[in-house]
Amino acid sequence: MATYLKELYCPKCNTTYDAYRPQNLCECGTPLLVRYDLERLAGEVTPQVWRKRPEGLWRYRELLPVIREENMLSLGEGGTPVYSLDKVAGEYGLKKLFLKDEGTNPTGTFKARGAAVGVGRAKELGLKTLAMPTAGNAGAAWAAYTSRAGIKMVVVMPEDAPLTTQAESVAYGADTYLVKGLISDAGKAVREACAKYGWFEVATLKEPYRIEGKKTMGLEIWEQFEGNLPDVVLYPTGGGVGIIGMWKAFNELKDMGWLKGPLPKMVAVQAEGCAPIVKAYKEGKDKAEFFQGAQTIAAGIRVPSALGDFLVLEAVRKSGGTALTVTDEEILSAWSHLAKTEGALICPEGAACVAATKKLRETGLVSSEESVLILNTGAGMKYTELLKEKAKLLETGSLVD
Amino acid sequence: MATYLKELYCPKCNTTYDAYRPQNLCECGTPLLVRYDLERLAGEVTPQVWRKRPEGLWRYRELLPVIREENMLSLGEGGTPVYSLDKVAGEYGLKKLFLKDEGTNPTGTFKARGAAVGVGRAKELGLKTLAMPTAGNAGAAWAAYTSRAGIKMVVVMPEDAPLTTQAESVAYGADTYLVKGLISDAGKAVREACAKYGWFEVATLKEPYRIEGKKTMGLEIWEQFEGNLPDVVLYPTGGGVGIIGMWKAFNELKDMGWLKGPLPKMVAVQAEGCAPIVKAYKEGKDKAEFFQGAQTIAAGIRVPSALGDFLVLEAVRKSGGTALTVTDEEILSAWSHLAKTEGALICPEGAACVAATKKLRETGLVSSEESVLILNTGAGMKYTELLKEKAKLLETGSLVD
Numbered sequence: 050m051a052t053y054l055k056e057l058y059c060p061k062c063n064t065t066y067d068a069y070r071p072q073n074l075c076e077c078g079t080p081l082l083v084r085y086d087l088e089r090l091a092g093e094v095t096p097q098v099w100r101k102r103p104e105g106l107w108r109y110r111e112l113l114p115v116i117r118e119e120n121m122l123s124l125g126e127g128g129t130p131v132y133s134l135d136k137v138a139g140e141y142g143l144k145k146l147f148l149k150d151e152g153t154n155p156t157g158t159f160k161a162r163g164a165a166v167g168v169g170r171a172k173e174l175g176l177k178t179l180a181m182p183t184a185g186n187a188g189a190a191w192a193a194y195t196s197r198a199g200i201k202m203v204v205v206m207p208e209d210a211p212l213t214t215q216a217e218s219v220a221y222g223a224d225t226y227l228v229k230g231l232i233s234d235a236g237k238a239v240r241e242a243c244a245k246y247g248w249f250e251v252a253t254l255k256e257p258y259r260i261e262g263k264k265t266m267g268l269e270i271w272e273q274f275e276g277n278l279p280d281v282v283l284y285p286t287g288g289g290v291g292i293i294g295m296w297k298a299f300n301e302l303k304d305m306g307w308l309k310g311p312l313p314k315m316v317a318v319q320a321e322g323c324a325p326i327v328k329a330y331k332e333g334k335d336k337a338e339f340f341q342g343a344q345t346i347a348a349g350i351r352v353p354s355a356l357g358d359f360l361v362l363e364a365v366r367k368s369g370g371t372a373l374t375v376t377d378e379e380i381l382s383a384w385s386h387l388a389k390t391e392g393a394l395i396c397p398e399g400a401a402c403v404a405a406t407k408k409l410r411e412t413g414l415v416s417s418e419e420s421v422l423i424l425n426t427g428a429g430m431k432y433t434e435l436l437k438e439k440a441k442l443l444e445t446g447s448l449v450d
Numbered sequence: 451m452a453t454y455l456k457e458l459y460c461p462k463c464n465t466t467y468d469a470y471r472p473q474n475l476c477e478c479g480t481p482l483l484v485r486y487d488l489e490r491l492a493g494e495v496t497p498q499v500w501r502k503r504p505e506g507l508w509r510y511r512e513l514l515p516v517i518r519e520e521n522m523l524s525l526g527e528g529g530t531p532v533y534s535l536d537k538v539a540g541e542y543g544l545k546k547l548f549l550k551d552e553g554t555n556p557t558g559t560f561k562a563r564g565a566a567v568g569v570g571r572a573k574e575l576g577l578k579t580l581a582m583p584t585a586g587n588a589g590a591a592w593a594a595y596t597s598r599a600g601i602k603m604v605v606v607m608p609e610d611a612p613l614t615t616q617a618e619s620v621a622y623g624a625d626t627y628l629v630k631g632l633i634s635d636a637g638k639a640v641r642e643a644c645a646k647y648g649w650f651e652v653a654t655l656k657e658p659y660r661i662e663g664k665k666t667m668g669l670e671i672w673e674q675f676e677g678n679l680p681d682v683v684l685y686p687t688g689g690g691v692g693i694i695g696m697w698k699a700f701n702e703l704k705d706m707g708w709l710k711g712p713l714p715k716m717v718a719v720q721a722e723g724c725a726p727i728v729k730a731y732k733e734g735k736d737k738a739e740f741f742q743g744a745q746t747i748a749a750g751i752r753v754p755s756a757l758g759d760f761l762v763l764e765a766v767r768k769s770g771g772t773a774l775t776v777t778d779e780e781i782l783s784a785w786s787h788l789a790k791t792e793g794a795l796i797c798p799e800g801a802a803c804v805a806a807t808k809k810l811r812e813t814g815l816v817s818s819e820e821s822v823l824i825l826n827t828g829a830g831m832k833y834t835e836l837l838k839e840k841a842k843l844l845e846t847g848s849l850v851d
Binding site for chain 1: 504505506523524525526529530531532533551553554555556557558590593594595596597598599604606607609613614616617618619620621622623626627628629630631635638639640642643646647674786789790791792793794795829830831832834837839840841842843844847848849850
């Protein structure tokens with residue numbers, strides 16, 4: 050297969066790097082991005098070529114960095130459904146409200162996309178041991194794909210990471226460790242160990258290929274809405290890889306001439322207890338500060354400091370979007386409401402976007418005429434330990450006594 | 451849209467029933483099946499029409515019993531991936547081993563298919579309250595789709611049903627009850643309550659539409675293997691709706707002239723601690739007896755008595771397949787092995803089929819030249835409470851001390 054992979058580049062200082070050797074950050078400390086030969090790609094491939102392939106992430110292979118077919122690791126990732134939330138749309142005074150459900154990915158979250166591409170490329174580059182800190186789900190996903198690739202994986206999680214993700218990571222055979230504290234403490238342990246043992250660090254944005262996997266969410270949205278993109282896309286923002294990836298996808302499609310018309314307004318949603326990017330957005334800053342005392346039930350967005358903060362802020366601002374917070378109470382309430390009215394048991398992070406949609410309508414930041422897409426990043430069934438209501442025991446074994 | 455739905459019929463006594471009124475069993479106590487006008491369908495629709503629609507269950511709408519678009523309830527069910535298990539194939543001496551992963555359905559199991567169609571048709575027929583006994587996953591799935599449909603749902607589970615499925619059913623707003631004992635005890639409670647309160651009973655095969663949803667697994671296999679069906683399909687058999695449905699699908703396609711050549715050999719896999727159908731198969735019987743003292747860690751196949759036993763036995767025999775058991779130890783071992791070698795964390799029921807594949811090769815019942823497809827019915831992350839290995843706590847917070 051022809052590859053259109055060209056080079057890696059730093060979005061801050063513009064230094065370029067060889068994409069055929071393992072790379073972490075730019076020398077200036079900035080995450081690297083992947084550049085393709087988009088002109089040649091647009092001349093040699095058409096959207097019809099993609100559409101004829103089975104749904105899923107690898108349908109977009111020409112715009113992905115994995116070159117050899119045997120490294121396109123697949124457990125059925127991507128091709129996730131979009132469905133409408135008509136009842137909730139009515140309640141919020143919206144004509145069109147959609148949800149893209151990443152919970153139907155293998156390992157139950159959108160992290161599978163980043164892992165499929167990140168691990169596939171790591172295999173292609175000959176890497177033998179990968180290590181990462183994680184809030185839980187990325188660890189589970191990377192454990193799955195490294196198992197498939199035959200690569201050794203070391204995962205470090207906060208002690209209170211969701212139990213399901215701990216068990217998954219272990220089950221896939223990754224060396225799985227817990228630390229007291231936050232994901233930043235797990236990050237420190239991984240950094241030290243990589244320096245000492247020569248493992249390749251794959252923490253969020255410390256390598257350039259995870260974004261490429263996440264980017265496919267944007268490619269799918271473009272296909273699924275067939276030339277009529279939603280006006281607003283809400284994304285629960287922890288490390289921010291998904292929003293950076295989707296924004297990159299939309300712009301690559303635009304550069305290739307495959308996407309015309311305005312791009313969606315990108316909205317970054319964070320929890321009130323951990324909102325570094327919202328704070329920076331409101332203060333007009335280009336970078337976020339470390340958020341002290343980070344606290345929220347939505348573990349995936351409990352990220353006090355994100356390497357890609359400046360890219361998230363750029364996507365939000367350039368797209369004409371916004372950044373806002375919701376409280377844990379609002380998350381829990383929206384979570385329960387969506388399951389009981391729409392039959393959608395999403396993840397707490399996705400529920401944060403449902404609550405944020407309500408706020409955007411109440412404040413008038415989104416009009417009733419605008420179409421809104423919520424990105425749900427994971428399956429609710431991974432978080433049932435957070436649900437308080439229980440089934441009732443029928444002591445007599447009968448419902449008619 | 452034109453409908454090809456014709457009537458319901460009893461596969462035992464051939465009595466026919468009106469498909470436009472709610473129906474449970476035939477008067478003779480047998481599950482009813484759905485009949486379509488296949489000749490007219492084959493004349494008016496083509497496989498290309500299906501292929502052009504987005505992947506998922508409703509792509510096959512002409513061969514499904516839901517007529518009006520608004521009753522085609524969707525949370526993104528179906529369109530599940532098939533991927534190869536090359537390492538395990540090598541170990542077992544098979545050239546081609548595939549897994550179809552139903553774990554990527556909403557609610558994490560193949561039960562979503564039966565629920566989407568069963569609840570959709572119940573809505574279309576104006577039913578207000580549904581009730582079912584369940585090992586867990588069917589309850590979660592029907593709770594999700596009744597929530598979406600705005601229909602009241604009552605779910606009764608054994609007290610030891612997987613915790614995740616209990617929590618899901620409650621979260622979706624179903625009235626969820628636990629009974630001491632087995633699914634047969636839950637069944638008794640539901641039967642009594644339906645008789646007293648006029649609820650519509652949707653226990654396995656007590657209504658004819660769940661099979662139609664499950665049938666779409668067969669339609670997808672036919673599409674995914676493009677005229678070159680696997681030689682052998684292994685299915686973990688509890689109530690047996692999936693194997694009955696797939697067999698019905700293959701035969702409908704054959705009757706329409708859309709499928710040529712031999713059909714796959716259908717293999718029913720059960721646990722040694724609950725094997726009514728395997729026992730009947732070995733004894734040459736057409737029906738199974740109640741299996742006393744049913745016991746297995748794979749809750750989905752802990753079904754001591756199945757209404758559709760005779761249909762499962764028919765599919766197995768007519769297809770030239772077989773029925774066999776595996777022990778819980780073999781299930782656990784295959785489960786762990788698949789996660790660690792292929793990156794696939796499937797459900798214990800699916801793992802039973804992996805273990806059974808090994809046995810079929812060891813006994814020579816499947817040759818190295820035959821292609822084998824394992825039907826994995828659910829996501830492993832719903833069963834992490836069964837996994838014994840744990841993550842290790844880094845007391846010092848460091849990996850390099």
